[in-house]
Amino acid sequence: MSARRFGAVLSAEGTTFRLWAPAAASVDLVLDRPIAMTKQPDGWYIATTKEAGAGTRYRFRIDGDLEVPDPASLFQPDDVFGPSEVIDHGSYHWRANTWTGRPWADTIILETHVGTFTQEGTYRAMIDKLDHLVATGITALELMPLNDFAGRRNWGYDGVLWYAPDDSYGRPDDLKALIDEAHLRGLMVFLDAVYNHFGPEGNYLGSYAPGFFMKANTPWGAAIDYRQPLVRDFAIQSALHWLRDYRFDGLRLDAVHEIAEAGENPLLRDLSIAVGDLARQTGRIIHLMVENDDNRASLLAPQIDPPDGHYRAQWNDDYHHAWHVLLTGENGGYYRDYAADPRRYIQRELTSGFGYQGEPSEHRNNRPRGEPSLALSPLAFINFLQNHDQIGNRALGDRLQCLATREAIEAALAITLLTPMPPMLFMGEEWGSRQPFPFFCDFKGGLAEAVRAGRRREFQVAYAKYGNDVPDPLDATTFTSAKLDWQELEQERSSARLALIRELLAIRHRDIIPHLAQARFSHGTSGLPPASLLSVQWILGNGRTLSLMANISDQPTENPSQSHPGVAIWGGEPPSTLPSWSVFWRMR
Template sequence: MRITGANYSTGHCKFSVWAPEKETMRLALAGRAPVAMQKNEEGYFETELRDVGPGARYRFIPDDGSGYPDPASHFQPDGVHGDSEVVDHNAFKWTDNAWHGLPLKDLIFYEIHTGTFTQEGTFEGIISKLDYLAGLGVNAIELMPVCQFPGGRNWGYDMVFPYAVQNSYGGPDGLKALVDAAHAKGLAVFLDVVFNHVGPEGNYLPQFGPYFTDQYATPWGNAINLDGTWSDGVRNYFCNAILHWYEHYHIDGLRVDAVHMMFDNGAVHFWELVSEKLGELRQRLGRNFYLIAECDLNSPRVVKSPENGGWGFQAQWLDDFHHALYVLLDERGRDRYEDFGSIRQWAKAYTDGFVHSGEYVRFRKRRHGASSAGIPGDKFVVFNQNHDQVGNRVGGERLSMLVSFERQKIAAAAILLAPYLPMLFMGEEYGAKTPFFYFVSHSDEELIRKVVEGRRKEFENYNWEKDPPNPQDEDTFRQSKLDWSETGEAAQAILLRWHQSLIILRKTHPALRQFAKNDVAVDVIGTRCLVLYRRSADQTRELACVFNLGDEGVEVPLPENGKEWVKVLDSGDAEWGGELKPGEGSNRLEGAPKVVVGKQGVVILDSIAS
């Protein structure tokens, strides 16, 4: 595949840009006269210079006479409208040579927005919290998009340079330092990337080539051209962006935004191409690298291999799990998720995965999805919160601001004991009370007006009684920063320890390290109680996780399996802020096994030999 951009090697730099419909192209280096570039039959303009080093600023001038930043720029030190800068990726001194990644089934994700995770709002700020994250027990940081976007504050989904690291976060060296430091602590690093659209401000791709097509429509405008005229160069551009993060930044994997909005009806699907090229690079680098999809299709083919007709992703987000549980935790959630509300849907989310697997869905006004019952659990990522679930509420409310302390403990157990890969959203582990809003920092006044108005209209559909905060207002961004002093408050400290204990259990109990659906069972008791059973691969160990979402205690019978049930954790114990005093209740259940679970409580029991 052809590498575009400025690619520096000791003593020389090769510049390449794809512009198949342009007649001429010049390279404009700061302080020099423009240099003519040579065009080949595939539409790539190239030139190689021996007196250009790292830090050199440059632009490309297509035959229309204007100069633009490099579409494959690796660094935009002055933002999306400024010059691109040559980067020497060999200059960084990595110390993670022994790092080969973590097995997919071991991953516990923690989603971070770089700008609001710490007061500094930088990669360096995240590094200062790595010991905290390691102590929490998570082992995979998932960064919301860090590709260059307009201004200094943004969720990142308005990115316009898929190869460049945001200048205000710390640039290329800052991200590499974070990855290197995380690997030293045993933490993998994933990036959230956006390949389904490019933000409006600073999007200079149309000045170079046919990157977009009106053959398909997306919520953000024309789709990326993956199968039309001149699409080879577009496929090459985005495929190489994936390889770029893997090779140059030692990233452990990517979460790919809204893959259902990437359309390709060609004989070789774009994700089949990516799978092939990644396979070659994995062999050469010898490190794990995973692709995780966000997809709205409820389709098993996303995580099937290309050989079996799939797209080759190693995992995908399981939105249905969130929706099914959330409406049980907060009945107001039915207004947002009208097709959810039954505890049996939550049970199906545990045993099958997709809740909507071909049923009629009122929201969509059609049947939706296919069964994922045979797909192993480590092919799915589950969560109670993420940037969308929180940030797309008018008040940016986290779960901690919507449900009781007891129900937060239930929610934590629900995902950390699930036969899936769990993900926490930053601050969730201690019940953070700071909101997380949607925010931007555009420079175009008309664009700002459209964003503000569009946000207001979006919330009108949910019948909110107030307008969302102005995304452009810097105070909206400042309010979204985590307040780490909250971890010292009594309830928050208990919730943090609760998460830590659940994570330790997940990492050490053999039943929680088995992801085959045959070893997952669920009993539904009434309308507010569910028992999740997890068995180890050798069938010698079993956990029973009893969830009571009701407002009264319940007595739940347990199977007589020739073993003894021993209580491991009870959210009702005083240790966890519950009403049971030390010594009350039995940890060993004798006779006909049964367990009493307090209102809005969860009890976890281990089955051991008598």
């Protein structure tokens, strides 16, 4: 991998600016005055000047006409169309200097969106909520993507500048302060990173570096050509930038099945190897996760440290989908793959990882999906009942709390939070928030209208049913409706749910996490008479066995087991008739 640095680099000789623009005949650096950049044989343009330092704003002028931001800009104080700002990352004074991270087995994630996590919607405002996370039992704060996007509000997956945290949430030092304060409290901080596409507005690469893209497409636009070593290096250096300069503890790579991986040097492998090198050089523990619809078990190795070509874990969408079908009865779209017998899929996911391990998927035109995953550690699967996608990609952005009964949800939580798999909650889920999380963005003109039309096509049935109640993703009130209402915590039902979550996570910390490092799948049964019974065991480290028995239905069912070896850690002794939505955990 090339050692070349992208973006503006400060040194004693001045600030060096670089732009890869092989299709440009000339490039000027625009400060208070234009400075002609020197063209290199490999398509790079370079200029070093003492007229620029930390805080200087600059642009590049292509062929005397088009002015563009630096694609490796470290900050955009006036959004993606404005000038880039030179940032001195060495000037921040870190306080948590002894922090090196936490083992993967400790991981309990809360996924958050900075702009809606608090009413202020800033990095600084999030700091005030960190003590709540610690008291709840959360060990990892995961931020939805931060790379700069067009407008003032966005989920983050439309980012176009991969090195710049969006200015709507604060300045770079504000983000560092959030991470620093999290580390001082023992919290890891993860970042959702998008390397499968650029957003639809504010990306100028195609005009001066068309080699960045392939003829193939993703669902969001042209595929990025990672066969080009420089393009691959651009993404890898972005990942290292977040981990090194902001001290994130890990990255979750979005929809890696949409990354074009042709060629002998796939991005996913090279990125993981580079992160492994950084972990060795710094003595830190760094975690890499993926979202991958292909269910590639061969990509995962949670116990290899540093990762060296692999990834700790995958968001296990199969687990969510099966539970969602069981809890809500919904069976449209991708849920149809689980509709025939959701309990069977839950059992398979608890006993061997993925729900689909090579079987044909009806939703994917009966194409085989997935690889066998039984040989992996349970730590390779991040399980959840809600996340940003599964809430926000609904027409109304309504949460599970509005779709299923309290008893059923709490049984599902009692299972999810105590399995050997790392659990994840979505912000507010810990108190059963009913606040919607609809899709929102802030595009203008024709693109805004195209987004509106696309949503109407996608949810035409919902629009026919709910009419004007379906939120307009471009309306600012849609964004404000997604902001968490922390006042909900004063309600009795919210405080009761939070107490439940805290109790479950306290058990996880005390009885389960100390034995997870060597955890492996054992065996389980489900779909046997009685059909609603779920019975699973896992082999943990230190000679421990963790056992689950649950009735995941709304009817009482017979308990066929006469012996219950081990010590009860949740639910007490299973009676001869198991009540509806009852969960029992034992350890021996």
